[in-house]
C-alpha cells in the first residue's frame with residue numbers, strides 16, 4: 182500500500198469513528214474501549230511487522246488491516262448493545278458490511294482490497310483458513326497476533342479490577358462460580374485453543390484467553406507475552422487443584438519451549 186492509500190484509510194477511520202459515539206454510558210464505555218484497542222493493535226502490528234523486517238509498503242498495509250479489523254464493533258455495540266458475537270452477529274461480518282457501504286476500499290488496488298477483506302474475516306475465527314497464499318497467511322497471522330496480544334492485556338486488567346470496575350460485556354455471560362469445565366481442561370492439556378461452546382464459568386473464560394498462546398504465530402509476540410508476564414498474572418487467579426495444575430503446566434511448558442526455540 183502506498184502512502185496515499187494509507188492516508189485515505191486513516192482519514193476514513195477517523196471520520197467514521199467520530200460518528201459512532203452513544204449517549205448510553207455503558208455502551209459508550211465499550212465504544213471507547215474498542216477505539217483504544219484498535220489504536221493499540223495498530224501499534225502492536227507495526228512492532229511485530231518491524232521485527233520481521235517488513236518494508237514500508239507492507240507496514241502500511243498491515244496498519245490499514247489493524248485500523249479496520251474491528252470496525253464492525255461500533256455498529257455491533259450500537260445495534261445489539263453487546264460485543265458478544267454469539268448473541269448478536271459476527272463482528273467481522275458487520276465490519277465488512279460497514280466497509281462495503283462506505284466504499285473506502287474501492288480506492289485501493291483489487292489485490293489489496295481483497296487481502297484486507299480476507300484478513301478482517303479471518304481475524305476472529307477459531308482457526309485461520311487454510312491457504313497457499315503467502316501474503317494472506319502473513320497478514321492474517323499478523324492481525325491475529327496483534328489483536329490477541331492487546332486483548333490479553335484488556336482481559337487481565339478486567340480480571341484484576343473487576344470488583345471495583347465491573348464491565349458485564351467483558352464477562353460474556355459466564356457465571357462467577359468456582360470450577361473449570363472438563364472440556365476446557367481437556368483442550369488446554371491437548372495444547373489447543375479452548376472452544377467457546379465448552380465454557381461456563383469465568384475461570385473457563387480465563388483459561389480460554391490463556392489458551393490463545395497456542396495460536397500465537399510470531400516469536401516476537403510470544404516474547405511480549407512473556408515480558409508482560411500475562412501468563413503468570415492470568416494463571417494467578419485460577420485456584421490450584423489436580424486438574425487445573427495439569428492445564429497450568431501445559432501452558433507454562435508450551436510458552437517456555439516456544440520462547441527457547443527462538444533465543
Ligand SMILES: [Fe+2]
Nearest residue numbers: 250251304305
Ligand atoms: Fe475483533
